[in-house]
Amino acid sequence: MQALKARIIELLSSSPHAKSPDAEAEQILFHVLRVSNQSLRKPSDLSTHGPTPNASQTLEALHIAENRSKGVPLQHLLGYQFFYSHEYQVNASTLIPRPETEILVDEAIHYLISRKLAPNFRFAELGLGSGIISCEILYHFPRCSGLASELNSDAIKLAKRNLEQHLGSDCESRFQILPAPSPSTGFEVFCPHGPFDLLISNPPYLSLQDEIEKEVHIHEPQHALFPLGECGPLDPMFFYQNLIDHFETLLKPSGAVFFEVPHERAESIEHLFLSNGLYQTRLIPDLTGRPRVLFASRNAN
Ligand SMILES: C[S@@+](CC[C@H](N)C(=O)[O-])C[C@H]1O[C@@H](n2cnc3c(N)ncnc32)[C@H](O)[C@@H]1O
Structure with missing residues (x-):
């Protein structure tokens, strides 16, 4: 040995x-x-x-x-990665779960506990990937229900396996996956189903100008890293702006938003939210001390 x-x-x-x-x-x-x-x-x-x-x-x-x-x-x-409280199957169809995203999930879970929401609260996640975020929320709040969108059909298959493994087949009754009809479709897919108590996402948020490790560039899918439209890269702020365009319809007045953000643009995204009706915000640092998670709500919570 x-x-x-x-x-x-x-x-x-x-x-x-x-x-x-x-x-x-x-x-x-x-x-x-x-x-x-x-x-x-x-x-x-x-x-x-x-x-x-x-x-x-x-x-x-x-x-x-x-x-x-x-x-x-x-x-x-x-073929797997441990994330928060479970081991998840992973493959090349989506992002490998990151420790930063554990901070997003942990903050959201602690917020939901501290707000003492009705146990049957509802959430929506944009960009399900391997399923880690939705799966942890469904696991920690066994009476809540949610929806998640995802662009990549192979990622949807992977997420279904992970959800079934950790939540059993019963999760089908309280969780629905919406395939995104195009790469530039954002939160609007949730509009017929809202409003929600929680909107959460680790969206594709990198810009081609950002510093990215070569290994990540080669082995992780471009659609998980960069906002990409049918004709090429979109503005790296695309999914944050898209949330601003739809939160009036999607978010309950008492609801909250948790987003993973690039540290390079964290303050700009916070400013975008503050100047568009999400008046209460908080930036939460990652393990390196750089801003990585943005909490936002309409009112002081
Ligand atoms: C950064 S990854 C996050 C995956 C997972 N939630 C996590 O935190 O590990 C972003 C995910 O969004 C998906 N995606 C990209 N564009 C999308 C769109 N327009 N609508 C829904 N999902 C999209 C990608 O395929 C990818 O799985």
Whole structure:
């Protein structure tokens, strides 16, 4: 086991892609040995107390490490990523769940608890992706219901699998997915179904001018990163402006908006909201201290 781990670390360290070769090597070993990390007191116990990998597990681990050293995201090679309170299947059809989005979900959940909303409150999410945001809200508030839009049909299939795995088939009665008819359709898809207590989204928000890691550019879908219309890139503020155009119809007077935002444009987006009727706003920082989540409502809450 120690020799295999050393070989994996050597492969990962030989390329610039794995930022923490040791931690990634452990994740690969946990994966091929099918060991849950809860079953060990600490991850390093794997090398000393874990099962010995057989020949096929050794080959699988080395195959993953080789592809990882070529820049393929580890989550795509393992097929899953832990997010908030569950493990989610991931693939190349949508964004890999990010720690920043855990802040969005955590803030929304704490807000919903503190507001003591009716347990059957309703929400809408733009850009469902792998399903992480809607799934966590539905899981933590078992009587709420919601809708989510998504452009990519493969992402919809992936999200359905994740929702069913964590919520059971019963979630169909309280959650509906609306396929977006075009890349430049935004919150208007929800208009026949509103108003809502919560509007939430981690929309595509990057601009081609923003600094983006090469690995992200190559391996994650363009429609998850950039607002794109039929004829090319849209303004990076597109989905925030689109919310402004529709919130009067979609948001209950007592409702709240939670949006993930690019730190480069966080203040501009907050200003856009404040000058268009969302009079109460708060920017929440990510783990690096940069503004990443925007809360907004019509009134002081
Ligand atoms: C940044 S990803 C977020 C995915 C997921 N909610 C998360 O937080 O990991 C944005 C998602 O919006 C989807 N999307 C892009 N344009 C859209 C549109 N016009 N309507 C609905 N979804 C769209 C993308 O396919 C992608 O899955």
